[in-house]
Amino acid sequence: MGHDGQQIGIKPLPDALALARDLDLDLVEVAAQANPPVCRIMDYGKYKYEAAQKAKESRRKTTNVVIKEMKYRPKIGVGDFDTKTRKVEHFLTEGHKVKVTLTFRGREVAHPELGRKILQQVEAAVKDVGRVEIFPRIDGRNMTMVLAPDKKAQAAAAKAAAASLAEADLLALDETVSEATEATEATEATETTETTEATETTETDSETNAT
Numbered sequence: 001m002g003h004d005g006q007q008i009g010i011k012p013l014p015d016a017l018a019l020a021r022d023l024d025l026d027l028v029e030v031a032a033q034a035n036p037p038v039c040r041i042m043d044y045g046k047y048k049y050e051a052a053q054k055a056k057e058s059r060r061k062t063t064n065v066v067i068k069e070m071k072y073r074p075k076i077g078v079g080d081f082d083t084k085t086r087k088v089e090h091f092l093t094e095g096h097k098v099k100v101t102l103t104f105r106g107r108e109v110a111h112p113e114l115g116r117k118i119l120q121q122v123e124a125a126v127k128d129v130g131r132v133e134i135f136p137r138i139d140g141r142n143m144t145m146v147l148a149p150d151k152k153a154q155a156a157a158a159k160a161a162a163a164s165l166a167e168a169d170l171l172a173l174d175e176t177v178s179e180a181t182e183a184t185e186a187t188e189a190t191e192t193t194e195t196t197e198a199t200e201t202t203e204t205d206s207e208t209n210a211t
Contacts, residue, residue, distance in 0.1 A: 128157035
């Protein structure tokens with residue numbers, strides 16, 4: 001097979017090597033099991049480089065999804081809840097799934113509704129970046145829930161944040177323009193007053209001289 005993909009036909013090995021050398025290319029065996037073996041004339045160095053680049057790009061596009069875990073308690077404090085939930089948001093934003101585990105102790109296991117309430121609060125707190133993939137379920141003294149990244153929710157939240165920022169910038173610009181207008185009007189009013197006073201002084205001087 002030639003470097004342009006065209007079939008050359010069956011050639012003795014010396015002739016094929018000579019043809020490759022004339023083109024300053026390499027003769028590469030691509031199907032050793034065929035009878036006769038299939039070879040191709042190509043720039044082998046360029047081929048290896050392009051193959052390595054494609055493999056690198058493929059690895060870059062492949063998302064390495066890791067399931068993280070975050071543990072809560074039914075009587076968790078507000079500060080601790082906020083800290084753990086921010087970490088859950090961070091994991092989801094990075095593209096990881098998160099297993100939320102709520103552990104009951106002692107008599108707490110008799111009140112699963114407390115656990116569901118906490119998990120519902122977590123779900124509501126991360127709704128802009130994730131969604132529930134596996135709903136809460138009891139596993140011994142644990143209640144678990146699995147969250148997965150929600151790309152659509154993340155995109156919508158980013159769009160809303162950008163719109164809010166643009167609106168804030170517009171309001172700030174309006175305030176700046178308003179302040180500048182007020183300053184200009186104040187300056188013009190002051191200049192008008194000074195001109196009026198100067199005119200009145202001139203008229204008074206004229207009357208005095210006339211007298």
